[in-house]
Amino acid sequence: MARKWILLFILGVIAVLMAAPLVLTVFTSLKPTTELVNPAWYPPRDMTFEHYLRVWTEGGFSRYFANTLIISAVDAVVMIAIASLAAYAMVFMEFRGKMLLQLLFVLGLMIPVTAVVLPLFQIVRSMGLLNTHLGVILADLALAVSVFVFMFTSYFAGVPKALHEAARIDGATEFQIYRRVVMPIATPAVVTTALLEFLWSWNDLLLRLLIMTREEMRTLSVGLLNFQGTMTRDVTGLSSGTVIMAIPVVLLFLVFQRSFVRGMTAGAVK
Amino acid sequence: MAGVELKNLSKAYGQTEVLHDINLSIADGEFIVFVGPSGCGKSTLLRMIAGLEEITGGELLIGDARANELSPKQRDIAMVFQSYALYPQMTVAENMGFSLSLEGKSKAEIAEKVQEAADALQLGPYLDRKPGQLSGGQRQRVAIGRAIVRKPKVFLLDEPLSNLDAALRSETRVEISELHQRMETTMIYVTHDQVEAMTMADRIVVLNGGCIEQVGSPMDLYNNPASEFVAGFIGSPKMNFIKGPQATAVGATTLGVRPEHFEVGPSDGAWAGKVALVERLGHDTVLYVHAEDAGALTVSLSGQHQQQVGDTVYLKPRPEFIHKFDQNGRPITM
Numbered sequence: 001m002a003r004k005w006i007l008l009f010i011l012g013v014i015a016v017l018m019a020a021p022l023v024l025t026v027f028t029s030l031k032p033t034t035e036l037v038n039p040a041w042y043p044p045r046d047m048t049f050e051h052y053l054r055v056w057t058e059g060g061f062s063r064y065f066a067n068t069l070i071i072s073a074v075d076a077v078v079m080i081a082i083a084s085l086a087a088y089a090m091v092f093m094e095f096r097g098k099m100l101l102q103l104l105f106v107l108g109l110m111i112p113v114t115a116v117v118l119p120l121f122q123i124v125r126s127m128g129l130l131n132t133h134l135g136v137i138l139a140d141l142a143l144a145v146s147v148f149v150f151m152f153t154s155y156f157a158g159v160p161k162a163l164h165e166a167a168r169i170d171g172a173t174e175f176q177i178y179r180r181v182v183m184p185i186a187t188p189a190v191v192t193t194a195l196l197e198f199l200w201s202w203n204d205l206l207l208r209l210l211i212m213t214r215e216e217m218r219t220l221s222v223g224l225l226n227f228q229g230t231m232t233r234d235v236t237g238l239s240s241g242t243v244i245m246a247i248p249v250v251l252l253f254l255v256f257q258r259s260f261v262r263g264m265t266a267g268a269v270k
Numbered sequence: 271m272a273g274v275e276l277k278n279l280s281k282a283y284g285q286t287e288v289l290h291d292i293n294l295s296i297a298d299g300e301f302i303v304f305v306g307p308s309g310c311g312k313s314t315l316l317r318m319i320a321g322l323e324e325i326t327g328g329e330l331l332i333g334d335a336r337a338n339e340l341s342p343k344q345r346d347i348a349m350v351f352q353s354y355a356l357y358p359q360m361t362v363a364e365n366m367g368f369s370l371s372l373e374g375k376s377k378a379e380i381a382e383k384v385q386e387a388a389d390a391l392q393l394g395p396y397l398d399r400k401p402g403q404l405s406g407g408q409r410q411r412v413a414i415g416r417a418i419v420r421k422p423k424v425f426l427l428d429e430p431l432s433n434l435d436a437a438l439r440s441e442t443r444v445e446i447s448e449l450h451q452r453m454e455t456t457m458i459y460v461t462h463d464q465v466e467a468m469t470m471a472d473r474i475v476v477l478n479g480g481c482i483e484q485v486g487s488p489m490d491l492y493n494n495p496a497s498e499f500v501a502g503f504i505g506s507p508k509m510n511f512i513k514g515p516q517a518t519a520v521g522a523t524t525l526g527v528r529p530e531h532f533e534v535g536p537s538d539g540a541w542a543g544k545v546a547l548v549e550r551l552g553h554d555t556v557l558y559v560h561a562e563d564a565g566a567l568t569v570s571l572s573g574q575h576q577q578q579v580g581d582t583v584y585l586k587p588r589p590e591f592i593h594k595f596d597q598n599g600r601p602i603t604m
Contacts, residue, residue, distance in 0.1 A: 165320075165322050165349075166356075166416075167357075168321075169321075169342045170343075171373065172343075172372055
């Protein structure tokens, strides 16, 4: 019994530490400017949404939100298509150079993002895609594709080979097997890819800072920097912007939580 | 419907050849069973016919047309897998109609054919269920239904009963035999269970070490085995093999006596042995006997008998049923 209480206490402390920054940010975003002199952990007395409105309109967050949503959604959808097709070929098809391709994907997992950001920027620039959604999307896909190919490969490896063979006997082409037999049973992997890629894309700062230099092309993460000058800091603006940025991700995770956890643990046990 | 012909068929993985020079002619509408121990190549051979394994050498003809390079679809075959291989996200009806939907058949036509197959297999009440909601036997029937709905030229069945319990296995065995009689389609069936082979096949192909040991009707194989291996593999309980003076006395290396071909009687000229174990099956009594002259013997007596563990019995093989084998395991003809 005592052990249980100790465990609960430790978990409680961890939960408070994890939740505190988020709670403080929400508090700050809802406080009128006059209340900012109070300690940060004081809840707002006269709750106001004025900072949200200011950030959304004057701060340009409506445009940043749209930019971020377009890029993240396209990233997620295209990543599912590319990674699952590549993983399907790795698992279910035999072709020359398969080993080499697998090796290249593994290599992609090992190279740190910061090491390839500049070459990637050069490539995007040489393609004339600076300040375009497509430029960022291509760079995002290139950086993360190895991870998701690896994830889909692990998931597909658990699909019985006999299913693929039965579909071949039934007369299905490889694409029909992919679309009608394999993908419908890979929902956890699809959801996990969609969520993770969406999340990474949504939160990324570095690539967007490099590729999206024009004001109207900025994303939320870059937009947040507007509230932080060298000498000054718009704390309420920063907090409201952060909450606006966090809400879609939290909602997505809550909706797809179960499939996400299944996808992350796929293959962990028999 | 079509016959199948295997001409000098071989299969190698790299330098290792696992099937050697297989020649076999399967008649249109025949029920043929590939049987053999694990690793003998029977499933590989079936998968080569299906188009799931590449043919390394030789020629495969399905209905007189060379099929080596054809895809599984082009071969017009259907296959039932050991693991059922049902699509888990589809209902029973969708599983059964999948191949027809790929052929672009209309929904009405698919529904009609699926219903027809479901009626034949008593699957009507389960058409809207997913495979996960079915028992093992029902899943196997769906797998068979998926195969018959297409009316293919050849049916291939890869150990379809091995995941079922004993009672369900014998029930499904009968169903498959009846299905074959109704459809009159060529069926090639792989099993390691010689009882399945004996009860279902028109002809049995016994494989061993990647080679065909013997092809023949079940009774042919039982009465006239072409080798010691076939003699030991076909029949349950398996044939007794006796080496030593008893065999050399009649000019053989090994004597083969089936358990039911012993007479238990008086001691004159018979092999004396002690009963080590008795299995009372009701219709038969099986004795496991340690004979001084012949070693361990299995004796199957028709009906119910009173022998007890520790009893001494005198066994005499019936001369007309004794099999003689030379040092290569080949039969010596008298």
